[in-house]
Amino acid sequence: MFCITSHWKLDELTPAEIGQRSLTMLQRLGHLGAPMGNWLLGDPALPRWSHLDEVVHGITGVVQRNVMRDDFGDPEPGSGYRVIVKGSKTPSEFGASDSANITVKAGSKWRNSVEFELGSFQTPPDLNLVTYSLFKGAVETMASIWPCPWMFAYTWTPDDVPRVPWDGVTPIWEWKSPKGRMRRSFEIAWVAYLSAPLAKGLAPPPEIICEPTPAGGVILSSAPERLDEANPDHMRRALALEALLDERIGSQGYGPDRVEHPARVGPY
Numbered sequence: 001m002f003c004i005t006s007h008w009k010l011d012e013l014t015p016a017e018i019g020q021r022s023l024t025m026l027q028r029l030g031h032l033g034a035p036m037g038n039w040l041l042g043d044p045a046l047p048r049w050s051h052l053d054e055v056v057h058g059i060t061g062v063v064q065r066n067v068m069r070d071d072f073g074d075p076e077p078g079s080g081y082r083v084i085v086k087g088s089k090t091p092s093e094f095g096a097s098d099s100a101n102i103t104v105k106a107g108s109k110w111r112n113s114v115e116f117e118l119g120s121f122q123t124p125p126d127l128n129l130v131t132y133s134l135f136k137g138a139v140e141t142m143a144s145i146w147p148c149p150w151m152f153a154y155t156w157t158p159d160d161v162p163r164v165p166w167d168g169v170t171p172i173w174e175w176k177s178p179k180g181r182m183r184r185s186f187e188i189a190w191v192a193y194l195s196a197p198l199a200k201g202l203a204p205p206p207e208i209i210c211e212p213t214p215a216g217g218v219i220l221s222s223a224p225e226r227l228d229e230a231n232p233d234h235m236r237r238a239l240a241l242e243a244l245l246d247e248r249i250g251s252q253g254y255g256p257d258r259v260e261h262p263a264r265v266g267p268y
Contacts, residue, residue: 002130002190002227004116004138005252006151011263013107013147015067015081019059022083022104025145026052029100032137033129034089036100042066042084049086068108080108097126106146111260114146116153130226136191140219143193147263150249152192155227188235189242190227192220195264198248207237208244215267220244 013021029036040049045065055062068079083104088096103115116138119125135153143151194202196216204210209221222237229235245252250259 002118002125002135002153002155004135004142004151004153005114006143006146006148006193007111007113007260008148008263009111009260010109011106011112011147015063015107016060018081018083018104018106019063021106021145022063022085023052023056023059025102025104025142026085026087028141028145029087029138032134032141033100033131034098036087038089039085039087042086068105077107078109080105080110080112097123098129099123099125104146112263114142114148114151116142127226132191132221132223132225136219136221139191139193140213143213143217144268147265148193149195149261149264150193150198150245152245153190154187155190155229156187188222188227188229188238189245190222190238192241192245193268194218194220194248195268198261202244202248204244205240208241213268217268 026036026039030039039052041052041055041062043050043055043062043065050062063081063083066082066084067075067077068082070076070079083102083106085102085104087100087102088098090096097119099119101115101117103113105111105113118130139151139153142148193213194217199216199218202210202218204218204220207222209224211219211221213219220241222241223231223234227234227238249261251257252259
């Protein structure tokens with residue numbers, strides 16, 4: 001699977017702002033590839049997914065209806081709002097090999113996030129669509145729109161799929177980061193964004209591609225092509241990038257050592 005993720009602490013985005021940023025994100029992502037030219041949005045007020053063209057003028061209402069809810073099903077605005085989107089050449093709520101899936105959670109007092117994935121758990125992605133330009137472009141687009149302090153694209157293999165040793169000796173799923181955190185699943189860092197505070201004083205190793213962003217952040221890449229876990233050179237550079245991210249971002253697993261960063265202030 002090929003995914004992009006980011007999360008941050010408190011932001012104060014309103015439903016109108018979340019809706020407008022979502023529209024901007026989807027319009028810009030649409031230029032990156034055919035799968036992202038047809039978007040369906042989840043709306044709890046309707047028994048079906050809605051095409052973006054149907055809700056473009058009512059996007060604030062869609063966001064408001066997707067308010068997070070408490071254990072009793074009551075609206076809990078303090079926990080934020082969710083935008084769920086699917087895109088493919090032929091729009092389908094069930095997903096396909098060319099499906100782009102995005103979930104945004106914003107406006108929360110606690111934890112906000114952006115998640116992007118090609119394909120689905122039932123249908124692996126069409127590898128012809130998994131390109132460096134698409135994933136790098138998606139990272140740059142989403143990082144520029146949402147107040148995320150960091151973002152990264154990665155690949156992982158579900159637990160029931162055999163994994164490939166990256167050095168012919170140590171299985172990568174047994175590899176530990178410099179902080180001693182056991183890798184969760186099989187995730188390999190591909191493209192990353194660090195905001196200016198997290199990139200301050202950064203001197204990445206020469207095998208990592210480093211490009212500046214307009215506001216002093218950086219885009220880091222371990223391979224300028226589709227990341228291949230069977231390629232030892234890709235794996236060496238990907239692990240170097242992950243070590244760098246562990247140092248700059250901190251643990252992003254699900255345990256108590258997970259580090260949460262505040263929302264970014266200003267452009268990316």
